Structure formats: structure tokens, C-alpha cells
Amino acid sequence: MKKRFLVIAAALLIVIGIQVKNAVFIVYKVEGVSMNPTYQEGNTLLINRFAHHFQTIHRFDILLFKGPEKDVFIKRVIGLPGETLKYVDDQLYINNKPVKEPYLDDLKEVTAGGDLTGDFTLEEVTGEKRVPQNHYFVLGDNRIHSYDSRHFGFVSDKEIVGIVAERIDKK
Numbered sequence: 001m002k003k004r005f006l007v008i009a010a011a012l013l014i015v016i017g018i019q020v021k022n023a024v025f026i027v028y029k030v031e032g033v034s035m036n037p038t039y040q041e042g043n044t045l046l047i048n049r050f051a052h053h054f055q056t057i058h059r060f061d062i063l064l065f066k067g068p069e070k071d072v073f074i075k076r077v078i079g080l081p082g083e084t085l086k087y088v089d090d091q092l093y094i095n096n097k098p099v100k101e102p103y104l105d106d107l108k109e110v111t112a113g114g115d116l117t118g119d120f121t122l123e124e125v126t127g128e129k130r131v132p133q134n135h136y137f138v139l140g141d142n143r144i145h146s147y148d149s150r151h152f153g154f155v156s157d158k159e160i161v162g163i164v165a166e167r168i169d170k171k
Contacts, residue, residue, distance in 0.1 A: 025049065025165065028064055028074070034140030034147065035062070035074055037106055044169040045074075047162035059094075060103070062164040063138060068152045072161065075148050076103075079122065079137030084130055086121040103141060117143045125150045134158075 030043040039045065039062075047064050057063070059077055067073040079085040084095050090108070092099045108116055122137065123129050126149070131137050135154035140146025149155065 026162065027168070028072075030074060033145050034142050035076075036142040036145075038062075038076075038103055038141045039074070039167065042169075043167055046165045046168050048165040049162040051163040051165070052157070052160050057136065057160075057163070059099070060101075063136070063155065064161040064164065065138075065155050066159045066161065067155070073138075073148075074164070075138035075140050075146070075155075077136050078139050078149075079131040081131050081133045081135060084122060085137055086119075087117045088119055090115045090117055092117075104143075107141065120150065126153050128154075 026047045026049055028045045028047050030039045030041055030045065032041055045064075052063075057077055057080070059080055061077045062074060063077060064072060064074050078092065079094065084093075086093045092101055104116060117139070122131070126137075132154060134157045137149045138155050139148045139150070
């Protein structure tokens with residue numbers, strides 16, 4: 001009787017664990033090249049659906065969100081609420097201070113000295129001097145081939161589906 005109870009309890013715990021995982025995390029398959037080389041088309045990612053509700057979103061977090069036409073996008077957070085932002089000679093400036101983007105180093109090497117991001121100010125591309133409260137400025141890592149905040153503006157808290165937790169494939 002005791003063994004039977006333990007087997008049933010273990011099975012129940014496994015089922016509950018799977019249900020909790022499915023409620024908190026979703027699996028997302030990358031489409032397109034906008035996040036190369038960080039993520040390539042076909043990579044499988046685990047997205048935490050609730051992280052942005054319980055923790056602060058940080059610069060360089062990678063978000064999954066609903067963009068224009070309710071399409072789902074994956075992009076990197078560059079500008080946080082209240083910040084100014086600009087690029088000059090491929091250098092990111094936040095509140096007029098240079099900020100390194102080490103995840104772009106490999107991509108910058110293959111651009112043969114050309115600018116990866118291009119020069120712009122937040123005001124030039126959005127009409128705003130600062131990132132509004134509860135909004136984020138996002139860019140794809142493959143700046144030349146990314147449809148992002150430079151084109152469609154800020155991402156609202158309400159549009160965020162989740163934050164990338166990890167890559168779960170071995171590609």
C-alpha cells in the first residue's frame with residue numbers, strides 16, 4: 001500500500017511539475033536573421049513568460065514581444081524607461097555616456113570597418129527625447145537586417161510576451 005501511494009505521489013508531482021513549467025515557460029523557434037549571430041534561424045529558446053512581471057528588465061535582456069500587426073518579435077533591450085539614447089560612429093551612448101556592446105564584437109569584425117548600427121538619436125527615429133515610462137527601445141543584434149524600434153518605435157510593457165531564459169537546442 002505504501003509503495004503504491006509513493007508511486008502515485010511521484011507521478012502526480014511529475015504531472016504538476018510539467019504543468020507549472022508549461023504555465024511559466026514557452027518554447028520559441030527563432031525565425032529570420034535579425035538576432036544573428038546570437039541566435040540563428042531555427043534555434044529553439046525557452047521563454048520565461050512571467051520574468052518581466054517579477055523582476056526588472058535590464059539593458060541587453062532579450063525580449064519576445066508582440067510588435068506591429070501582432071507579429072511576434074525577438075530583440076535586445078537597448079534603451080530603458082527615462083533614458084536618452086544615440087549612436088555615433090557605431091558607439092552606443094546612454095544618457096551621453098558610452099556603453100559597450102560586447103555581443104556585437106564578432107559581427108563588427110566581419111563588417112570590414114563599416115558601421116553596423118549607423119548614426120541616429122532617439123529623437124530622430126521616434127520623435128521622443130527619452131524612452132517613455134513602461135516602454136523599451138529594442139534592436140536586433142544583426143542591425144543591418146533588423147526590423148526594430150528604429151522602424152516601429154518603442155515596445156510597451158503590455159506587448160512583452162517574455163524574456164529569453166535560455167537556448168535549448170545544440171545548434
